[in-house]
Amino acid sequence: MYKYDAIDQTLVDQRVAQFRDQVARRMNGTLAEEEFRPLRLQNGLYHQRHAYMLRVAIPYGLLSAKQLRTLALIAEKYDRGYGHFTTRQNIQFNWIELEQTPDILAELAKVEMHAIQTSGNCIRNITSDAFAGVAGDEYIDPRPVCELLRQWSTLHPEFAHLPRKFKFAINGAKEDRTVLLCHDVGIELKKNTKGELVADIYAGGGMGRTPILGQLIKQDLSWQLLPSYLTALLRVYNRFGRRDNLYKARIKILVKALGPEEFARQVEGEWAHIKNGDDNFTQAEWDRVAKHFTKPAYKQLSSLSQQQIIAGAPESERSAFTRWLERNVKPHQVPGYASVILSLKPHGTVAPGDAMVAQMNAIADLSDQYSFGELRVTHEQNLVLADVEQSKLLALWQAAKQQHVALPNIGLLTDIIACPGGDFCSLANAKSLPIAKAIQERFDNLDYLFDLGDISLNISGCINSCGHHHVGNIGVLGVDKDGEEWYQITLGGEQGNHAAIGKVIGPSFYADEIPDVITKVINTYVEHRTDDESFIDSYRRIGVAPFKEAAYKNAKKKDRAEDKTESAASSS
């Protein structure tokens, strides 16, 4: 895992001092709220429904045990005893006092963390594959490029006030686990025929009000040239992205308006002037960063079969342990090791992605004990212990159960992605968390969930789409109609290599109808599926009609009015 050098540490320390002064000026009234707002947002501080919310970056999802303990300490000392892991590899604290934020940032700086650019109209925290460096299907470890670009984008002066937020995702594996095509810029790393590291650049993807998948605008770009190419790309966006309409300000609108070919041509035109400049990365910089991402001290082990792993479990626990192995344990590059996903999606007891102080501390201990003291945060809002010896899976499972993070529901219907919604977020039109809870309670039967297999259900409390509803097989979107909370259902969304934007099935439903509607959708799938056919495959085969018909059959409060335009501003 990357360790700060003197430059990184100086920068975050000085950033804390800068923000401390800005907060002091806000508190003494010499800095107006309107002018403070972009400053605090660029340090992850939102003003929410009840209090300030602080979003802390977990760059490309990597977290050490020590850092997690600091997050727990912040939750305990400055918040209400929990944190919320988000869909973009950040953690949010919901009950923050403005005057305490400089002290919180100082605590974070002590463990090489910060909240820089986790919000605001700038380059946001860069996200990547939670299984980077260990995934069986990886062809390039994306972490050195992630870190180089983290540094390059940090406090970048020219791109500090873009038309709108700007999100990078970086992938280096066969299967995309980053929702790459839903980012302003998606960077797909690969090796060219000469074995050199190159990148394909996708631009103009995004969710929100106008969900669009990114378009390929550049192929086989040498990794060294990323800074100059991205400067050119961002400069075109900074100069020509729309600023007259908040809802049309993302790069996706510019790319769509110009067409991807014309956008790519303009970027090339700009790049031609700077591609040979000294902005580009050097091998020395790569070496400085990449040395931190070497393999940990793996033991020489032989792979264990599932039977061998299960054999250690008491007879009475075998079926439960097997389920966990099937859903929560993923293959690893190194023989004898596996990656384990700790589920932060218990059924109905806490919000998806939430972790309590005691859990955070205990999970930090588990990472020390079982996984070289490191963790990953997934965009599905779960935690990963990436390097666990197969022979220790049973012991880890038993310890994880004690912390209520061993539910074997990864990738199942109740592994719900959800934003904090109207319970916390001032942008939300409707609550997300009670909907997630109601669905988890309705489907609180592991046998049935296992039988249903892979289904993603994503919930957003407003069109900003922090809950990624557009790419859920089942998407739930909160909308406001005449001051009431309604929910629109989309079907057919998917993340990964077959990324797709879900389609709205029709008029919205009341909150209390949602569990029934989801049940009807699921029953339709069960009725129509062929052997082993997943939900999304069934949907693609039979189309939306049978689902739609079932969903609206006997719907008691069906709303025929057209959905009103949702109000929204900035998020995620």
Added chain:
Amino acid sequence: MNKQIIRFPKDGQASLAVNEWQVWDGEGDEGALLQSPNQEHGFNKVLVPFHWWCSHYNADHKNTDIMERVKQGEIGVWFAADDDILKHAEIIEAGKALWPVVAAHFPIFRDGRSFSTAALLRQRFYWDNEVRAIGDVLIDQLLQGARVGFDAFELRPDQDLAIGLQQFDLFSVTTQNSWRGKRTLLEA
């Protein structure tokens, strides 16, 4: 209009200086800007809108009064946030010999287009003279402006210049190149 500006030369120290340049918005009576300098307020030089320059100073239309002022070094131009300076490269190249100062305008402090304008002036046009930030220029954007290529700032009049002067020393390291210098590297 601010009577003082912050000047921060590329390899120098930030300091306060008297503002000699009046920004003309291009509206109203053209004659006004040609009148004798407004000595009373210390302004004797005028920044005219770039689009006005383009339409009033060319081969077909050379206003002799303006030419005289240009010769005296009393006329510069300012770029609006939506001016595409790359489309007018020839005029800007020619302007190097004419304008002692150019400025880029911030219609609102959080509109970052003029950051790219300044960067292009320095990077593409190798602009050596002063590039001034004008408009809604606030102390918390000074550092960003200084790094992209501005070396003078006419702040919004309500801004505290003393705090403004402190902004340039907040960071002793950087992690990307800028007009002011290369990214910080560790000693080998």
